[in-house]
Amino acid sequence: MVYRLQSPWxxxxxxxxxxxxxxxxxxxxxxxxxxxGWVEPRxxxxxxxxxVVGGQWIMKLQIEVKSVPSSVVKRxxxxxxxxxxxxxxxxPGKKERRDLTDDARNALLPMAFSKMASxxxxxxxxxxxxxxxxxSTARADxxxxxxxxxxxxxxxxxxxxxxxxxxxxxxWLREREAPQHFSVDRECELKAADESKSVVRYTRHALDTDExxxxxxxxxxxxxxxxxxxxxxxxxxxxxLQLKKxxxxxxxxxxxxxxxxxxxxxxxxxxxxxxxxEIQPLIDxxxxxxxxxxxxxxxxxx
Numbered sequence: 289m290v291y292r293l294q295s296p297w298x299x300x301x302x303x304x305x306x307x308x309x310x311x312x313x314x315x316x317x318x319x320x321x322x323x324x325g326w327v328e329p330r331x332x333x334x335x336x337x338x339x340v341v342g343g344q345w346i347m348k349l350q351i352e353v354k355s356v357p358s359s360v361v362k363r364x365x366x367x368x369x370x371x372x373x374x375x376x377x378x379x380p381g382k383k384e385r386r387d388l389t390d391d392a393r394n395a396l397l398p399m400a401f402s403k404m405a406s407x408x409x410x411x412x413x414x415x416x417x418x419x420x421x422x423x424s425t426a427r428a429d430x431x432x433x434x435x436x437x438x439x440x441x442x443x444x445x446x447x448x449x450x451x452x453x454x455x456x457x458x459x460w461l462r463e464r465e466a467p468q469h470f471s472v473d474r475e476c477e478l479k480a481a482d483e484s485k486s487v488v489r490y491t492r493h494a495l496d497t498d499e500x501x502x503x504x505x506x507x508x509x510x511x512x513x514x515x516x517x518x519x520x521x522x523x524x525x526x527x528x529l530q531l532k533k534x535x536x537x538x539x540x541x542x543x544x545x546x547x548x549x550x551x552x553x554x555x556x557x558x559x560x561x562x563x564x565x566e567i568q569p570l571i572d573x574x575x576x577x578x579x580x581x582x583x584x585x586x587x588x589x590x
Contacts, residue, residue, distance in 0.1 A: 289420045289428050289530055290571060292581070294443040297413035301338055301345070307438040308337040313350045318398040323352045324434060327406065330556050341560040345411035349431050354400040356393055364392040407431050410564060417571070418444050423532050447529060450579030454527040457510035464496045466515065467577035473514035475524060476500070480508050517570045525574070536566055 313325030327350040328335040339346045365388045369380055380388065408421035409431060420428050436442050456467075466472045476495050480486040488503055495513075504510070509527070516522045516537075523534040544562050575581055 289422060290447050291418040291420070291444040292447050293416035293418060294445060296416060297411065299439055301340055304345075304439060305336055305338045307440075308347065311434060311438055312337065313352075316352050316354050316402060319394050321354050321397060324430065325350060326434070326438075329408070339556075339560070341557050342564070343412070343414060344560060344564045345413065346560055347409040347411070347435075348406055349409060349434055350404065350406045351430070353403045353405075354397055355403070356396040356400045360396060361389060361392045364396065365389050368392070409435065412564070412568060415568065417568070419567070419571075423526075423530050447575065448582040449529065449575060450582055452527070453525055453529050453578060454509045454511065456578050457513045457525065457527075458504050461495060461500055461510060461513070462504045464501070469518050469573045470577065471516045471519070472496070473516055473522065475512070475514035476510055477512040478503050478508035479511050482507065517573065521566050521570050523570075529578075534567070536563065540566060 308326045311325050313327045314323060316323045326337045327348050328337060329339045329346045329348045330336075337347060365385065368388050369385070372378070372380055405427075407427060410419040410421070411417070412419075420431050422428055422431065432444070460466050460472060461476070472495055474490070474492050474494060476490045476493075478488045478500075486508070488508060490500070511527045512524050512532070514522070514524050514533075519537065520540050521534065521536055524532040526532060540562065544558065
């Protein structure tokens, strides 16, 4: 997910580091359901939480969630309800059931398995660009909340383009011609805008066919379309301007096979340099293919 900073980035690395340290990740306690915090991008314990590689700022947010299956909670609550009825002859009311449910969940939490998830945060101050390695709006909101809490005054907005991704993808499919620097791959999802809400999905299927053109002509709009940029990076563009299934292709890795040294530190720096060095110009070309950005305060044309 790609955001544009609404004002130039002026925070010093040391100041952001101090701010993130206050929100460093700590594992869930025995009765804690969720924990959110910053971890070391390089993976070294007690290392910095902000890494700067070639002017690119890299951070990583970790989320741990402990969940107890609702069926297990329900069964434990029912056992307690049955016990109360047997001993007192009365049925617990709604409030008491809610309390029993909370008690059951708290009792089971120490035995629950944890699920860990992390999200990379890439800040490019020179371009006023912020990129989150996630495709979920809920996860993005969680990351942005943590980042704004640390970097007070940070103001960002999702990038809005003159031509919507759906309209642009429909044009590329209808004309059977991808924009400059891009090629259309073999994956697509089309949805009808009418009340039928019908969906057509293509996987590992040629898209420059009369059938696809007919679907688009009849009003089905692309919600996902697989593309490759300059034969270097493949991804799936969504109607919400998200880049999913993003993969740097072998040709790039082969070109940079000698860039990484033998040490883990060198590999981290090289990986970041390669990834950001490819994705930043991809984003620039994609925004150009969508007619450019809409200036702040304006709305896109139809």
